[in-house]
Amino acid sequence: MFSSNEIESFYVNAKLGQWAYTDLLAVAKRCEDWVMSFEAVKTWHSDAETYENPHALDIAADRSLFAIAMALCIPSEKTGELFRKYQPHLWENGFAIGKWVNTIAEAMERGLPGHEIDILSVFALCKPDHASTVRECYNVEMPDVLLYAARADNLNAFLKMLPEDPADARDKAFPVLGQANLQVDTDLYRHFITSPIDERDLFRAKVGSIRHCAVTDNGFNGRRTVGKGAKFSSIFPGPNPTPIFKHPDFAEKVRLDVDHLVRDFFYRTDFRFRYPEHNRLAQAITKSFVDAGVPPSSIISWCVFKKPSTEPLVTLSLALGEYAAMHPIEQEFYAEVYRQYLKDFTAEKIIDSCFRNETLVAAYRLTGDKAIIKSANHAVRDACFGNDLGL
Numbered sequence: 001m002f003s004s005n006e007i008e009s010f011y012v013n014a015k016l017g018q019w020a021y022t023d024l025l026a027v028a029k030r031c032e033d034w035v036m037s038f039e040a041v042k043t044w045h046s047d048a049e050t051y052e053n054p055h056a057l058d059i060a061a062d063r064s065l066f067a068i069a070m071a072l073c074i075p076s077e078k079t080g081e082l083f084r085k086y087q088p089h090l091w092e093n094g095f096a097i098g099k100w101v102n103t104i105a106e107a108m109e110r111g112l113p114g115h116e117i118d119i120l121s122v123f124a125l126c127k128p129d130h131a132s133t134v135r136e137c138y139n140v141e142m143p144d145v146l147l148y149a150a151r152a153d154n155l156n157a158f159l160k161m162l163p164e165d166p167a168d169a170r171d172k173a174f175p176v177l178g179q180a181n182l183q184v185d186t187d188l189y190r191h192f193i194t195s196p197i198d199e200r201d202l203f204r205a206k207v208g209s210i211r212h213c214a215v216t217d218n219g220f221n222g223r224r225t226v227g228k229g230a231k232f233s234s235i236f237p238g239p240n241p242t243p244i245f246k247h248p249d250f251a252e253k254v255r256l257d258v259d260h261l262v263r264d265f266f267y268r269t270d271f272r273f274r275y276p277e278h279n280r281l282a283q284a285i286t287k288s289f290v291d292a293g294v295p296p297s298s299i300i301s302w303c304v305f306k307k308p309s310t311e312p313l314v315t316l317s318l319a320l321g322e323y324a325a326m327h328p329i330e331q332e333f334y335a336e337v338y339r340q341y342l343k344d345f346t347a348e349k350i351i352d353s354c355f356r357n358e359t360l361v362a363a364y365r366l367t368g369d370k371a372i373i374k375s376a377n378h379a380v381r382d383a384c385f386g387n388d389l390g391l
Contacts (some may be wrong), residue, residue: 001056004034007027007067009307010027011066013049016202018053019110021107021111021112027070028073052380070103072117072122073117075121079121079125083122083134084130090137091132091133094254098139100138105164121157122134125158131160146158147179150180150182159191169203173193177204178209182202200257203257204261210243224237250292262302267306279335282332283335286336286337297344304334304337316349316350317354317355320362325362339366350367351372357377
């Protein structure tokens with residue numbers, strides 16, 4: 001079926017898990033030439049009936065899908081034409097092609113560590129309405145590739161993956177731009193950020209992204225079919241670019257949009273959706289909000305109690321009582337808010353606002369002030385001292 005014995009031999013060995021790494025790229029180029037030589041898909045299978053095996057058509061089909069996958073693993077100017085020429089067939093068989101692409105990519109990773117499949121160039125070469133087919137054939141998720149494109153500042157590829165409607169495209173783009181921590185000296189910034197409203201919404205997206213980092217495992221599901229060089233390194237946390245909460249203009253931008261940004265970062269969710277290993281990050285960001293002039297009492301009222309900013313702030317007794325009732329994972333997320341909040345109260349005022357043992361224990365754990373439990377009962381002191389000993 002193949003145009004050369006070289007491709008046939010390579011395919012047979014690949015099926016057995018035996019890869020001739022030194023020949024892989026050359027065979028892939030032969031596969032590309034073979035696939036592009038046909039006028040119609042059906043000609044790939046025209047000799048299927050010559051096989052004695054009753055599953056001849058399946059055998060021929062797998063060979064053709066292997067050849068397509070090999071061609072896709074060496075993107076070139078012909079790749080865009082391949083998708084234009086055979087789009088319906090590629091869409092119909094995208095899952096099977098994607099399995100072969102993953103298998104070939106794994107082989108490349110083992111035997112050709114310097115070779116990366118530049119999937120962004122494929123999106124840039126293809127028509128926008130082929131983006132879903134490209135995603136399927138490379139077995140990648142569109143949000144992952146969008147983020148890679150943003151981090152690589154590949155505007156052409158990024159735009160190809162967005163909806164045609166400008167409003168829908170903007171809604172889809174900004175969360176990704178925030179996650180990529182888009183910088184001002186990039187093509188994407190110059191394209192999308194053209195007004196103060198755009199700048200505000202980008203900053204909101206960045207705050208939403210650091211919230212995501214602070215409460216989830218931040219698992220980024222990039223597939224090995226996409227290059228993971230230095231230009232795709234993790235944006236946050238990391239020294240380059242600077243995380244936004246450490247940026248010199250963070251405080252100014254927070255003050256300009258305080259109600260929205262505070263609620264966007266500190267909103268309360270089910271503790272089961274939190275990732276406690278990132279609590280240090282949450283505490284550092286909290287400190288930046290407080291240093292920007294956001295009162296901890298406002299964070300507690302607006303986010304822990306979900307009160308409108310037009311209503312009076314909650315009292316100390318209510319704030320402490322609610323904290324004591326939280327699950328420990330949730331307590332850890334809000335601990336720095338409460339530590340900053342309690343700095344404005346004396347030990348006596350805190351004691352007077354604690355009506356249950358659990359509240360006294362929580363207040364002590366937040367402050368470490370032994371004056372709070374000096375006159376407390378044995379149950380409270382035992383719980384606090386046990387905490388000090390790590391029991």
